[in-house]
Amino acid sequence: xxxxxxxxxxxxxxxxxxxxxxxxxxxxxxxxxxxxxxxxxxxxxxxxxxxxxxxxxxxxxxxxxxxxxxxxxxxxxxxxxxxxxxxxxxxxxxxxxxxxxxxxxxxxxxxxxxxxxxxxxxxxxxxxxxxxxxxxxxxxxxxxxxxxxxxxxxxxxxxxxxxxxxxxxxxxxxxxxxxxxxxxxxxxxxxxxxxxxxxxxxxxxxxxxxxxxxxxxxxxxxxxxxxxxxxxxxxxxxxxxxxxxxxxxxxxxxxxxxxxxxxxxxxxxxxxxxxxxxxxxxxxxxxxxxxxxxxxxxxxxxxxxxxxxxxxxxxxxxxxxxxxxxxxxxx
Amino acid sequence: xxxxxxxxxxxxxxxxxxxxxxxxxxxxxxxxxxxxxxxxxxxxxxxxxxxxxxxxxxxxxxxxxxxxxxxxxxxxxxxxxxxxxxxxxxxxxxxxxxxxxxxxxxxxxxxxxxxxxxxxxxxxxxxxxxxxxxxxxxxxxxxxxxxxxxxxxxxxxxxxxxxxxxxxxxxxxxxxxxxxxxxxxxxxxxxxxxxxxxxxxxxxxxxxxxxxxxxxxxxxxxxxxxxxxxxxxxxxxxxxxxxxxxxxxxxxxxxxxxxxxxxxxxxxxxxxxxxxxxxxxxxxxxxxxxxxxxxxxxxxxxxxxxxxxxxxxxxxxxxxxxxxxxxxxxx
DNA sequence: TGTTTGAACATCTATATATATGTTTCTTTA
DNA sequence: TAAAGAAACATATATATAGATGTTCAAACA
Numbered sequence: 001x002x003x004x005x006x007x008x009x010x011x012x013x014x015x016x017x018x019x020x021x022x023x024x025x026x027x028x029x030x031x032x033x034x035x036x037x038x039x040x041x042x043x044x045x046x047x048x049x050x051x052x053x054x055x056x057x058x059x060x061x062x063x064x065x066x067x068x069x070x071x072x073x074x075x076x077x078x079x080x081x082x083x084x085x086x087x088x089x090x091x092x093x094x095x096x097x098x099x100x101x102x103x104x105x106x107x108x109x110x111x112x113x114x115x116x117x118x119x120x121x122x123x124x125x126x127x128x129x130x131x132x133x134x135x136x137x138x139x140x141x142x143x144x145x146x147x148x149x150x151x152x153x154x155x156x157x158x159x160x161x162x163x164x165x166x167x168x169x170x171x172x173x174x175x176x177x178x179x180x181x182x183x184x185x186x187x188x189x190x191x192x193x194x195x196x197x198x199x200x201x202x203x204x205x206x207x208x209x210x211x212x213x214x215x216x217x218x219x220x221x222x223x224x225x226x227x228x229x230x231x232x233x234x235x236x237x238x239x240x241x242x243x244x245x246x247x248x249x250x251x252x253x254x255x256x257x258x259x260x261x262x263x264x265x266x267x268x269x270x271x272x273x274x275x276x277x278x279x280x281x282x283x284x285x286x287x288x289x290x291x292x293x294x295x296x297x298x299x300x301x302x303x304x305x306x307x308x309x310x311x312x313x314x315x316x317x318x319x320x321x322x323x324x325x326x327x328x329x330x331x
Numbered sequence: 332x333x334x335x336x337x338x339x340x341x342x343x344x345x346x347x348x349x350x351x352x353x354x355x356x357x358x359x360x361x362x363x364x365x366x367x368x369x370x371x372x373x374x375x376x377x378x379x380x381x382x383x384x385x386x387x388x389x390x391x392x393x394x395x396x397x398x399x400x401x402x403x404x405x406x407x408x409x410x411x412x413x414x415x416x417x418x419x420x421x422x423x424x425x426x427x428x429x430x431x432x433x434x435x436x437x438x439x440x441x442x443x444x445x446x447x448x449x450x451x452x453x454x455x456x457x458x459x460x461x462x463x464x465x466x467x468x469x470x471x472x473x474x475x476x477x478x479x480x481x482x483x484x485x486x487x488x489x490x491x492x493x494x495x496x497x498x499x500x501x502x503x504x505x506x507x508x509x510x511x512x513x514x515x516x517x518x519x520x521x522x523x524x525x526x527x528x529x530x531x532x533x534x535x536x537x538x539x540x541x542x543x544x545x546x547x548x549x550x551x552x553x554x555x556x557x558x559x560x561x562x563x564x565x566x567x568x569x570x571x572x573x574x575x576x577x578x579x580x581x582x583x584x585x586x587x588x589x590x591x592x593x594x595x596x597x598x599x600x601x602x603x604x605x606x607x608x609x610x611x612x613x614x615x616x617x618x619x620x621x622x623x624x625x626x627x628x629x630x631x632x633x634x635x636x637x638x639x640x641x642x643x644x645x646x647x648x649x650x651x652x653x654x655x656x657x658x659x660x661x662x
Numbered sequence: 663t664g665t666t667t668g669a670a671c672a673t674c675t676a677t678a679t680a681t682a683t684g685t686t687t688c689t690t691t692a
Numbered sequence: 693t694a695a696a697g698a699a700a701c702a703t704a705t706a707t708a709t710a711g712a713t714g715t716t717c718a719a720a721c722a
Contacts, residue, residue, distance in 0.1 A: 003701075023602035027595065028688060028699055031568040035606040042607060052679080053701050061568045068564050068574050069581070069607045080677085081703090092678080120677045120710040153713055165711070233399050237362040237392045243399050250400070261719075264358065271354035275366040276373060276400045334671075359669055359718060383709080384671050411707085412673090424708080451680035451707045484683055496681070592689080 006047040007033060009101045010076050014043070017108035031061040032073065041190060042071030051077035051091060051098045059094035072190040076104055089116045089123060090187055097189060104189075113186035116169060124166035126185040127175070133161040135179035150174045218255045221283050221301060225253065229310045239268045240280075246310050254282035254296075263293055270294035279317060297321055337378040338364055340432045341407050345374070348439035362392040363404065372521060373402030382408035382422060382429040390425030403521040404428075407435055420447045420454060421518055428520060435520075444517035447500060455497035457516040458506075464492040466510035481505045549586045552614050552632060556584065560641045570599045574609075577641045585613035585627075594624055601625035610648060628652055 011021055011034065019036040032044040044066050048054055054075055062073035075098035077085060085091065085100040092098065099114065106112040116123050136146055136157075147154045150171050159165035167175075176183050222242050226232045230244040232253070241255040252273050254265055266282050270293060273280035280296040288298050297317045307313050342352055342365065350367040363375040375397050379385055385406055393404035406429035408416060416422065416431040423429065430445065437443040447454050467477055478485045481502050490496035498506075507514050553573055557563045561575040563584070572586040583604050585596055597613050601624060604611035611627040619629050628648045638644050 020606055022606040023599050025570055025599060025603075026688080027570045027592070027599060029568040030570070030700085035603050037606045037608070048701075050702055052703085055700090056679090058568060058700095061566065064564075065566065065569060065574070068576070069609070071607070094679085118677060120675085120708085121712075122676050124711075156712070159712095168711085233395075235392065235396065237360040237389060238396060239356055239358045239361070243396070245399070259720095261358070268354050268356060268358060272356075272366050275351055275353040275368045276402070277368070278400070357718080361670085379671075381672055383673085386670090387709090389670095422707085449707060451678085451705085452682070453706050455681070487682070490682095499681085590690095 003047055003049045006049060006076065006078060006101065010034070010045060010047055010104065013101060013105045013108060014045075019043070019108075031058045031065065035071070037071075042066075042069060043190070044069070044071055044073045046073075046075045048075055048077045049079065051075050051080050051085065051093050054093045054096065054098075056094050059096050062096060074098065074189060076101060086116075086123075088112075088114045089118055090114050090189070091118045099189070107189055113188065115184040115186060117166070117187060119166070123169055125169055125172040126166050126187075127160055127163070127172060127183040128185055129161045129163040131181060132175065132179075132183055135181050135183075136161075139179070146175075146178075149178065217285055221255050221285060221304070222253070224304060225283075225313075228307065228313055239265050239272065243278075244281075248310075249314065250276075250278040252276070252278050252280045254280075255285065256282075257286055258284045258288050262288075262298075263290075266293035266296040266298065270296045279314075281317060291320055291323075295321060334378055334380045337380060337407065337409060337432065341365070341376060341378055341435065344432060344436045344439060345376075350374070350439075362389045362396065366402070368402075373397075373400060374521070375400070375402055375404045377404075377406050379406055379408045381410050381412075382406050382416065382424050383411055385424045385427065385429070387425050390427050393427060405430070405520060407432060417447075417454075419443075419445045420449055421445050421520070422449045430520070438520055444519065446515040446517060448497070448518060450497070454500055456500055456503040457497050457518075458491055458494070458503060458514045459516055460492045460494040462512060463506065463510075463514055466512050466514075467492075470510070477506075477509075480509065549616070552586050552616060552635070553584070555635060556614075556644075559638065559644055570596050570603065571611075575612075579641075580645065581607075581609040583607070583609050583611045585611075586616065587613075588617055589615045589619050593619075593629075594621075597624035597627040597629065601627045610645075612648060622651055622654070626652060 007024060014021055014034075014036045017038065019038045019041075022035040025033050032046045034045050036043045036045060044062055046054070046058070046062065059073075065071075066073040073096050075093055075096055077098055078100060079085060080091060085098075085103075087100065087102045088106065089103070090097050090099050103114050107114065116125055118124075136143075143154045143157050147157045150157075152171060156165065156167075160167055172184055218241060222232050222234065225242075225244050230246050230251070233243045233245070235242055239254070240252040242253045244251045244253045252269050254262075254269055256262060256265075262282065262284070266280075269280045269282065272278075273295060282293075282296055282298045283304055284298055284300050286301070288300050290298060292298055297320045299316070299320075303316070304313075307316060338355060345352055345365075345367045348369065350369045350372075353366040356364050363377045365376050367374045367376060375393055377385070377389070377393065390404075396402075397404040404427050406424055406427055408429055409431055410416060411422060416429075416434075418431065418433045419437065420434070421428050421430050434445050438445065447456055449455075467474075474485045474488050478488045481488075483502060487496065487498075491498055503515055549572060553563050553565065556573075556575050561577050561582070564574045564576070566573055570585070571583040573584045575582045575584045583600050585593075585600055587593060587596075593613065593615070597611075600611045600613065603609075604626060613624075613627055613629045614635055615629055615631050617632070619631050621629060623629055628651045630647070630651075634647070635644075638647060
């Protein structure tokens with residue numbers, strides 16, 4: 001089968017589904033091969049015998065055109081690397097959904113959407129987490145019991161339920177068998193959100209818009225520092241909570257209650273601040289038993305609230321550091 | 332060798348190179364393991380026995396921290412998948428440069444930068460294109476001759492010279508042998524621009540800033556349309572030059588001289604515009620022998636210049652289409 | 663100070679992608 | 693209209709990455 005045959009098959013499938021189909025795009029440079037419309041549905045379709053032949057620039061252009069024309073970009077092909085594309089499986093190429101003619105036909109003429117997507121590691125099925133959880137609880141089954149039954153870890157079942165992980169095909173079949181309900185989430189060819197990663201990003205964006213995150217006490221403190229005239233750059237995986245900077249200085253900024261780990265963190269921050277040539281401050285939400293750890297200055301929230309601008313903060317830091325040096329010496 | 336051993340070795344290497352080294356970061360969540368400074372150089376370093384263990388979020392955080400602290404993020408490890416990391420080779424993991432301890436030591440203590448990078452397809456070396464071209468021309472050798480000598484295609488040699496492609500190791504060795512000059516471009520661990528793809532993007536950005544692209548006649552015509560009040564979205568791989576849209580309509584917009592392919596293009600645009608529910612216009616830079624092709628309206632640049640706003644353009648299109656329908660009928 | 667919880671790592675597997683190039687097909691030029 | 697030139701395609705190869713999970717070690721909790 002050549003690309004030529006492919007195009008004829010694609011046109012045949014879409015025509016039978018009632019699509020109006022444009023002439024073939026034979027002009028170079030080209031991205032898609034045909035456009036097709038049925039009602040509100042517009043498809044820009046590229047045919048490639050080997051879907052790996054799609055190149056990045058072409059993919060970008062197809063997405064771009066689809067966006068501005070209000071349609072969907074897809075690739076229809078026959079093989080990838082050394083194997084044929086499987087029926088009912090979708091593949092992603094530069095974030096463009098790719099499938100074979102049979103799967104296209106099932107979708108538009110038989111009303112059977114694909115259920116399986118190819119991803120690094122193999123073929124996976126996306127499940128309805130709520131349905132699974134409900135079914136499991138209805139049968140009063142624990143995570144552990146179910147996990148053992150289908151041969152995966154407890155953590156994995158838990159992730160299926162919160163839709164944080166796709167499952168392999170045999171696991172889904174077993175689960176559907178156990179509960180007698182459909183769990184597989186059909187894949188919409190027309191508005192594909194691409195990979196799970198992109199899907200997650202899109203979803204969390206949507207969630208953020210709906211339910212504004214309730215600010216934590218620590219965020220309020222960072223906000224206070226920001227009010228003093230600092231750029232506050234929050235971190236998620238560092239020994240400090242943020243990097244605060246203004247024109248003249250950069251400050252590693254820790255924030256927390258006073259607990260046993262504060263001193264450990266403050267030590268580490270001191271060490272890092274020496275190397276990074278920054279200042280180091282730890283804001284304590286509540287009472288602090290000590291005033292500084294090496295060159296990390298500990299400031300209680302009450303004290304911070306009395307400070308009005310960045311210069312006052314710098315003065316406060318310098319003063320406390322000097323006093324402490326006199327009292328305790330440098331470690 | 333464990334991660335523990337690795338960290339000690341890294342610290343040893345950096346200490347011998349005269350770096351000041353921070354305490355180890357043992358606190359969770361963590362991204363980097365140690366920070367190290369020497370003069371203006373600041374390194375955030377993570378140790379991983381298997382560099383594949385780096386996860387995306389950690390990589391993002393390391394780049395973020397490095398950027399705001401004015402330093403470089405690197406991963407030092409020992410293996411990837413089932414093989415050891417090779418000496419003098421750098422690997423990319425989520426766009427963070429990764430290497431083994433030996434390569435790190437060569438760089439900072441022996442002043443030997445790595446030359447080879449791992450990429451899909453194998454190991455590659457980046458060459459100085461100008462040096463190669465100069466050497467080849469000095470020996471008055473043609474692309475074809477040289478290509479045959481090292482066993483690659485003419486096109487490939489050409490791409491090496493314009494630095495659009497990296498070469499495999501044996502090719503570089505042969506070339507250096509033939510010309511007796513060093514061609515390999517040393518890799519800077521500290522400001523790595525990541526993959527070739529990223530590098531190209533950065534370079535072309537820089538070029539665009541320095542030498543503003545001279546506008547082509549076709550761009551000027553698109554500009555004219557933009558002046559009429561349209562959003563003009565240029566395309567690079569479509570049978571039309573742009574999609575122009577305002578509040579009420581979307582227009583597939585072709586632009587070129589009048590030549591033999593114009594009619595072919597206009598036909599295709601007509602077909603696509605039917606399917607995409609858009610209008611279709613072809614601006615002719617010069618004289619046009621015909622006024623329309625199916626529902627694609629051909630407009631000479633002179634005519635376009637007389638039009639003052641988007642409504643006038645729409646009227647013009649409708650009028651010409653109707654006239655033509657009467658004269659020639661719909662194809 | 664144990665105990666529990668969860669992050670970090672190492673590891674396995676199969677897919678996705680970048681480099682490289684020969685062949686085919688379209689476009690342009692003489 | 694034929695020849696030259698340029699895309700597009702198919703394909704080979706090895707790396708990069710996502711899903712999945714057991715083990716280890718640090719944090720949080722009682």
